[in-house]
Amino acid sequence: MFCFQCQETAKNTGCTIKGVCGKPEETANLQDLLLFVLRGMAVYGEKLKEMGKADHSNDDFVLQSLFTTITNAAWDDERFVARIEEALSRRDKLRQTFLSAYKEKYGSDFAGELPDAAIWSEGSSSFVEKAKSVGVLSTVNDDVRSLREMLVIGLKGIAAYAEHASVLGYRKPEIDEFMFEALASTTKDLSVDEMIALVMKAGETAVTTMALLDEANTSTYGAPEISEVNIDVGTNPGILISGHDLKDMEELLKQTEGSGVDVYTHGEMLPANYYPAFKKYPHFVGNYGGSWWRQVSEFESFNGPILLTTNCLVPLRKDSTYLDRLYTTGIVSYPGAKHVADRPAGRAKDFSALIAQAKSCASPTELETGKIVGGFAHNQVLALADKVVDAVKSGAIKRFVVMAGCDGRQKSRGYYTEVAENLPKDTVILTAGCAKYRYNKLNLGDIGGIPRILDAGQCNDSYSLAVIALKLKEVFGLSDINELPISYDIAWYEQKAVAVLLALLALGVKGLRLGPTLPGFLSPAVAKVLVEKFDIKPIGTVQDDIAAMMAGA
Incomplete structure (x- = not known):
């Protein structure tokens, strides 16, 4: 196996024997094989779309299949085998649809070359051996591998959010179409510029998907309340x-x-x-x-x-x-x-x-007592917009620090607790995702009635933080979101956080800090591009980072 999709990956390089998350080699390999067959499905889906014969019968299956490969979601190998078998069946049906459509349109059989993912077909007894040859390391070039995997890893996060929206009856065809375009692209020899463009398109699609999920959640259950x-x-x-x-x-x-x-x-x-x-x-x-x-x-x-x-x-x-x-x-x-x-x-x-x-179980054992406050999604914060703007103009609020993202096991994540504790009292923390558990029970007080920790919700509710930033940009009459008194100190762990990161980049956010480590799937050259284009920084010491953020750096 070789897996480097989460922040815990061994030595920040890749897990090769067993995942630090606990994922066995056999499960990791089956996930790789499922992704391989999904790529084959995407090849035919993209070709049918190009011929004006788009087929959307597999959209749900692709979303759910990508979702199963996210860190800490699916652990049952038998279910993976069954899903791979279904993927092969669906791929072969797509292939027949494509071949028939091609012959109908051009009057001859298709004679072009197809990637292995689109044509490989063996019984389930060969799954184990095939899985060993189609994983991450099957892409030899380090930079191509990095860009392909950043795309696929982000795609997994997008698929998770799209699946949540779909369950509530909300879909957008452009999201499903991008799934197929992105997966199919990983079977092609593309230029670096083309691959980077696709990664950025993934960021744009992540914004669209999180906006759709926000609409689905709030239309169904109402806007979150403080x-x-x-x-x-x-x-x-x-x-x-x-x-x-x-x-x-x-x-x-x-x-x-x-x-x-x-x-x-x-x-x-x-x-x-x-x-x-x-x-x-x-x-x-x-x-x-x-x-x-x-x-x-x-x-x-x-x-x-x-x-x-x-x-x-x-x-x-x-x-x-x-x-x-x-x-x-x-x-x-x-x-x-x-x-x-x-x-x-x-x-x-x-x-x-x-x-x-x-009904036959004892009541829960008490862990703690008290209350915590949340519900500061964009509707609620924008309702306080005048109060927030006045606090910024008066100097009562000097800076907002976005500390959204994921929590994790590493002791180095205590950094985020220390940042929260040591930020000046004229700063407000904007958060979403489970990263908040590092500081959401701290008593940091308020600024003129505005709590110093504003929790927007789940990781997908990072969209709310983007909406808030864009509204503040409009209110202050600024031309660039990066002119706002907002710093980004993001914690990441898994693939949905990568989708959020790409969304922020697509919105033009620059200068964000990312930790506790930079992603292991970034090759040196790709990391250099992100630093040069977006000024992404690794986290440093608590004192140095706070000083830099307060100075707008």
């Missing part, structure tokens, strides 16, 4: 829901109503507490625990069933006792965990097994 979220526990048994999928949240709340079972959020589901549609449920009692990497202890102490709706699910320890309480759904899988089937057409998923088990 909210105090309880972090105590009650005496009733509970169900803990983690991940990102708000549709699952809605259906779980409806099915647990009146059951005597409480519902708690964990990790990136915390922002569900900000949506008006969910506040009407009295048994939705708050948030339990912190970010994803703490789950191995927090899932133990919760005592009740745990529902994983998306990444991030980490492998259980040998001494873990909650496997019999662990449920997966959607693209998530784990050997030995119970899987909640996809919703039948026009109906909800069936969470009755979780509810029945929860």
Whole structure:
């Protein structure tokens, strides 16, 4: 195996024996093979589009398949084998459609060359061997590999966000079309400029996708509201829901109503507490625990069933006792965990097994007490626009620091806590994603009633931070977003964070800091391009970075 798609990758170079995330070599190789077959599907999809015969019958499958290869999402090899087999079947059907369309249009059989991804076909018994030859290192040139993988890694994040929007009935054909264009491009010999252009197009598509998901979430559940979220526990048994999928949240709340079972959020589901549609449920009692990497202890102490709706699910320890309480759904899988089937057409998923088990479980063990505040998505912040502008003009707010992104296990991530603690008291932190767990329980006070930590929500709600910045640019009459008193100190971990990063670059943001390390998939030459074009910086010391940000550097 060779995998360097997440921030934890071994020696910031690549995992070669087993993923630092816990991913076994066999699973990593099957993910590579699935991506290989998806590229083959994309080749035919792109050719059909060029002939005016676009086929969208595989759009959902491609989104979901890309999503399964995200870090800490799918762990069950049998499900990967089944998905690869289905991908091969779909690819071959696309091939026949293309060949028939070609003959109909040109009056002759297609005689051109096709990449291996479009024509390889063997039984599942050969999956293991083929997988070893189609991974990341099959692209020999370091810079080509870097640009291709940055595109595919960003594409995985875009697919995750697009899938969330799709579940709520929101689609944009240009997003699906870019999936096929981007995947097909990795089978071609393109110039460096062409590959960079595609990476930038991925950033533009990420902006479009996050805007679509924002529309889907707010149209369905209302605009997030400034909210105090309880972090105590009650005496009733509970169900803990983690991940990102708000549709699952809605259906779980409806099915647990009146059951005597409480519902708690964990990790990136915390922002569900900000949506008006969910506040009407009295048994939705708050948030339990912190970010994803703490789950191995927090899932133990919760005592009740745990529902994983998306990444991030980490492998259980040998001494873990909650496997019999662990449920997966959607693209998530784990050997030995119970899987909640996809919703039948026009109906909800069936969470009755979780509810029945929860009734026999003890109530959650208390981890902490108190409340945390969030819900500062763009609607709420823009409602405070006059107050914010006045605070900036008066000098009460000197600077905004965007500290969005992911949390992770490395001790070096304590940097973000220290930055939050040491920023001058005339600064405001804008955040989204699980990176906030490094500082969202700190008592940093407020500036004239404006809290110094404004949490917009999930990682995809980084879009809200972009909307806020663009609105402030308009209000202050500036020609460039980089003229605003905003600094970017971004933490990244997985592929959705890469999609957010590319989105920020596409919006013209320059000078952002990225940590705790720069991505291992950046070759020296590609990293040089990003530094020269966008002034991307690695994080440094807390003191030096704060001084530089306050100076606008």
